[in-house]
Amino acid sequence: MLLRQLFDYKSYTYSYLLADEKSREAVFIDPVAGQLDYYLQLLNELNLTLKLAVDTHVHADHITALGALREKTGATTYLGKPGDVACADQPLIDGQTLTFGDIKIQVIYTPGHTDDSHSFYIEEADSRYAFTGDTLLIRGSGRTDFQNGSAAQLYDSLHNKLLTLPEDTQVFPGHDYKGWSTSTIGEEKAHNPRLRIDNKDEFITFMNNLKLANPKFMDIAVPANLGCGQK
């Protein structure tokens, strides 16, 4: 599998381009609107056909390229729970399989950061990959204080879903603010301070007392992303 981690400096967002090297079918996960020209350049240079464009959730800190990628490439777009986001071709459904070439993406509903957060899991050759959006970050997690976030749901998504994946699963998050690019499920189990709070009530109290400022861009990004970045 071809895997390219791409970084948007303005929002500290990681986007991912994945492709099946035989069929050249590709997927973008969490693409950023401002990077569209680079994405089209990469697809062209690597001779890839974009089959899917998916967002882990409706983002509050950057505008998605989902709509623009569909328009430019004909990719099928997936975003949100059923009934949530009218602009996307399809909602994401817990347990469903998305396919590009011979590679299968398992969709895992992981609410908590937002109530529409999903993670994506791939097993390919001897490797395992989890694209965890803002649910699981490297040595951290997403916040839970807006967009129907829930610390209780985040606790369950982390402990009952993502941490049950094989320990050698490589973790590719939606952001990192200290310059780290990847981790593993085993490493996060051992060293992520938020995952070491193993009492759910304590976790809820901790998350509810973070008192973070709202993302500066939120009042623009959320409405724009409900239109797949095109309204």
Place this chain on the structure above:
Amino acid sequence: MLLRQLFDYKSYTYSYLLADEKSREAVFIDPVAGQLDYYLQLLNELNLTLKLAVDTHVHADHITALGALREKTGATTYLGKPGDVACADQPLIDGQTLTFGDIKIQVIYTPGHTDDSHSFYIEEADSRYAFTGDTLLIRGSGRTDFQNGSAAQLYDSLHNKLLTLPEDTQVFPGHDYKGWSTSTIGEEKAHNPRLRIDNKDEFITFMNNLKLANPKFMDIAVPANLGCGQK
């Protein structure tokens, strides 16, 4: 092989932590002084012993963590050509092999960006890796207008050394300014605009007419790095 790409936001520098997963012996390539605490955290959490710390060249845009890592971990430091950099334990020598655990790093002298620029090549399992510093960047190259840089030498380093590596070699550069993380030798051969200038005289003319401003930090960074970041 464990491979972690780490990013310094201030200087857009990529640093690399590599480790042999059996022996837990590790190497840092191009570590940045401001990231030292994170490096020590990672070494500790991943249960690694730092054996080597190497810089591809004396950097002009950030201060190296070479000296600090030697002091904190006892790692052996490598930097520069023979006779160049008194602060490092050893100079780098074209064609030499550095070893961590069972993994061998082949040192390739690739002058041009600076006259002390080296690249590092690793073959491990079915994968090939080139850490190209500022000699080969993704869709670009380092500049050649200071620190005894030479467009003619850079042309030779690119065409006669790095581009002779297997096409599927993954390229890990010293910087990227557009958020791209990696490429391959084959991809750069096909799509790097500077590599497509295949006439050496044209390349020299092109490089000598870039008229770039000096790195803001150069007057501080170069002298500091000649002291391995500790003077």
